[in-house]
Amino acid sequence: MDYFVELFFSGLTRGSIYALIALGYTMVYGIIGLINFAHGEIYMIGAFTALIVSTVLSIMGFPLPAIIILTALAAAIWASAYGYTVEKLAYRPLRNAPRLSPLISAIGMSMFLQNYVLLAQTPDFLPFPALIPDFAFMERFAGVIGSSDLVILITTTVIMILLTLLIKFTRTGKAMRATAQDRTMAMLVGINVDHVISVTFILGSALAAIGGMLIASHIGQINFYIGFIAGIKAFTAAVLGGIGSIPGAVLGSFILGLTESFATGYVSSDYEDVFAFSLLVLILIFRPSGLLGKATIEKV
Amino acid sequence: MKPLLEVKGLSMDFGGIRALDHLDLRVNQGEIVALIGPNGAGKTTFFNCLTGLYRPTAGELLLTPPGGRTKRLGGLKPNLVTRQGLARTFQNIRLFPNMTVLENVMIGRHCRTRAKVLGAIFRDRRTRKEEKEIVAASLSILKELGLSDVINEFAKNLPYGAQRRLEIARALATDPLILLLDEPAAGMNPQETRELDELICRIRDKGLSILLIEHDMKLVMSLSDHIFVMDYGRKIAEGTPDEIRTDPAVIKAYLGEDMDDA
């Protein structure tokens, strides 16, 4: 039984990590119908920015709480700036192009950003400082769940609630929903669609950056390639939940995280990724709208 | 004699919304039949069901070629429907923009030809002969529709009226029994509309039947042998142009509707 609980929590941690990235995929897809391939790279850039900023701050002698807050802010801001710039450079000019053009552009962006970080920083793994301290009260549960797991879980939950509130009740949120429904119509009723799309990219990127920082701190090291694998997994989760749907992305992430964890625990981790990819292929074939997504009919 | 095309009780639901409601319709050999109705009445949906792009919720679609057996079209894939002899044009022109005019028409010949991959690679005698026939047939159709001068232009570079005609040419290339035209006169000037009128008559005179969706009432009234009127997915009237002109239900449905005669 203990073993089950342990695996369950390890699956939850994994799921939360995927969720933080999957939200960005799903938001962008919901609004412009684009698989933002470069999203994983934004997550990676967020983690790198966090590493750089936190190291600089800690050398300058800031106290830990200040480091955490400032690092999170800096990572979110810079990642958002990257997200915004990527959208403007690589996707906006292609808004009315054939459907595959922005996707190819996104793949290009992903390769570009990966190699940009490789060249600007380093191809090697860099250790990431543990920003989350080991809480004393968690000591009792050390065998089951660690402090950083807990922080990741809570953060994901809070972010998901905030995001849902934002989209349900704020003006921006309403504009986002309207744009997702029908871009032309939204434009006609006076919504600045370009602005809404930018906001979506900024929000998604900021979430990914927070995710990047938390995960890097949890795992303890990063390199330029972490975005690709995490990105594909998160995308799988988003599709599983129904791409375009925010609760769907979270649900899908937890399902993927838990299945991976239990599959490793009770079967074998040899084919872990094969399993995830097969799941992705099967969902897309048999239920492309995912668990919570809506099926669409193509207009003729 | 059985009608060429018979539609019985055709219904189509989109997630609880009934777009077509027990529609009946007939097209006889050699007739021009028009389908009219206000915007949103379900005319294009009807075409989509007929040509297999949508799978109807209920109803029967029967096609009886002259001297042939009756075939059910319901549930067939679009390409097979076309093969059976229904060819269509689209309301919002769907040509292959980056292919030449001639190639657009040659695509229409696809379902009447058979060359396979190996044939295409080795270009055996049969394939060569077939290819020649495709070109010849396409050229003759283009000539008929007055597009001979532009055969090597990209379809996207044609003027609007010519694009409409090209779409008809492409549909004709599939050797249809019935030609389904979705608002062929939309956006045309009076001169072009007149030419279209003549063109449709010419096609009919060659023995084809035509089912037409059109808003241009002048064109509809002058061309049609028989008219069906739809509103809210239902058939509200049918008859000859004269009958329709005076039908109270039709007048009611169109009240406030812009009956543009231009």
Add this chain to the structure above:
Amino acid sequence: MLTLKDLGKACLIALWFVVLTFPLMVIKVNPIDRIITWRWHNMLWVGLGSFLCYLAGRIWLARRDVRLRRIRQGLAEEKPPLSRRILQNPAIWRPLLAAGVLFFLAFPALFSTYQTNIMITALMYVVLGLGLNIVVGVAGLLDLGYVAFYAVGAYAYALLNLHFGLGFWTVLPIGGLLAATFGILLGFPVLRLRGDYLAIVTLGFGEIIRLILENWNEFSHGPSGISNIPRPGLFGIQMSLDQSITYLYYLMIGMVTFTIFVVNRLQNSRIGRAWFALREDEIACQAMGIDKTRTKLTAFALGATWAGMVGVIFAAKTTFVNPASFTFLESAIILCIVVLGGMGSIVGVIIAALVLILLPEYLRAFSEYRMLVFGAVLVVMMVFRPQGIVANIRKTYQVEEK
């Protein structure tokens, strides 16, 4: 041509990029030894680079606008692009073609074995590009797992040779057929998916194949791969390294010629037209009586066939295969070739493959930037020139008056 406003805007853009790239370009930390390296010079490069790029872009746009205006006003004639002028004028392209053919035939005699070897690699990418071009460029199906079929071919030769001692020439068609079979097996369920989902599914498939090769030791010898695969034979004649490379070179030239011949014929056939039409408009295509699934499947399988055959040649050339050669990046490189060359354009794809594979070899100093440039190429081509360097040209017909 440039106004003060443009300069101001360029300064702002430069400033934006300087700030944007500041943490990653300027600061480098060593978190273990707690050392920070400040690389201020990078700031200058970024600023200057984005400033100039923006201005270059402005000038390009301005000139294009002027030209378009003059054309509209009838002051200038619309000039067809250079590539089309060359390709449509036999007086120009015939000598060019002849020179090209001569050059390629004489290549091994003119250059060293190493150069020949590099050229073989480039030619392999030409064929891969042409193969993927059928799928992506012609039929419009974005296949991100093309490398899986390449792997199927390579492992087909490696394993069939290992277990049954089959030779290169026997396996070459088998590899192609096997890849085609895989293409059909995969294509059957996935080809009804929408374009972007198809891309992701194929990506997943590519990774699955690689991971299976990596994990299933009993079958594929796992990550350590299979070595000592024989080079292609020629009636059992013993060949030295130089000779066998030269032989492989001419074999590849033959393969390229064969591919061009086949692809060209296919494109101008009933099947090829259906592929193009499918790319242009799927619904209209179906309404014109084209079987969507079948047409897509043919394209997918034919594209895979080429990948399979090149895979066999790859195994024979390297004499060693392991799963590390078949990553997603490989698919991305081939895609890059197709996009740069121009979707559906045979000449374009050939040029793009040669440029993208040979350039990094000869500009060794810049080889680090290879993948960076590949990424940038995909974005820039999509934004500025989606038709590629050599736009696809359709066959023209003459009306015969009898």
Add this chain to the structure above:
Amino acid sequence: MNLSAKITGFCAAAVLALGLSIPAMAADTIKIGVAGAHSGDLASYGLPTVKAAELVAADINGAGGINGKKVELLVEDDVCKPEVATNTATKLVSEGVNVVIGHICSGATKAALPIYRDANVIVMSPSATNPALTQSGEYPNFYRTIASDDAQARTEVDFAINKLGAGKIAVIHDKGDYGKGLAEFAKKFIDESGKAKVVLFEGITPGAVDYSAIVQKIKRSGADAVIFGGYHPEASKIVTQMRKKRMKTVFISDDGVKDDTFIKVAGKYAEGVYATGPADVTANPVTREYREKYKKAYGDEPGAFFDNAVAAALALTNAIAKAGSTDPAAIAKVLHTEDVATPFGMIHFDERGDATGVGFTMYVVKDGKYEQVQ
């Protein structure tokens, strides 16, 4: 006609045919190829070898060269990719190298070796540890100054069973060429020993976001010791998560983990981790000499496989000098029979091409440093 004459002839022909600028000195130098990953994400494994070769070459040329001939280095990048390695090898062969130091990765080495074998060029790798390279007997032209993976696995297993008395061992690997190969040998040796049994044999996915599931599984398996085949990034993640879960299971790993970065990354959790590595040679004068030179030239500590590369460069140049020619057969004879002073002491090569006296010993992390286990 010996090889160098052949090569000279070839070069002359090439110069005539091409007018390419191959140095006119061609015949008067001894060309040593240095091949390996010099760019990309594995560059840190390949670059130290280049530096080592440069240092040795500088020494020899400073002392007047070998038998009056200067040493010329031809440095070629293979990015650790087999398909690139064949190009690299072809290039080196066509430029007429006499011997090659490299390649770095086993896969690339395997792909390149047939080309060198056919051209009769002797190759010596400082780092390719795949056992088949020497044991298969297919590459008589191949030598290495590093012990093969099976020797390493043997050391690990012996240590776990005999020194630590482990009865249940979990064998984990990173699914890579190196890690998986090693793990398979470890499993084989444990099974053969009869004294312990493998309670878990599994591959993990490098780059995964979290390893806690596999850590739980290790815990459940009740293993006394974990033998991990792979590199330090994954090792540090697993060790950290194990220790955070209060698991005291002994962690034994390989040369890929015996790297100071591992200790720096894993921090306090690294304490008590065992890793095999080449015997500590810091006391050896040759080692000291070249490490000093490196520091003087580049300012920092030499990286991975530096000592092995120095050993390879010294062994090859010594063999050429002693043989008095660049004839491969003569060089091979010297390599097999005569001892040469290297960072690993006096070594020569056995009939399979493995260096004698280059073995593995066990290290343990103590107070933030790797210390040799007595």
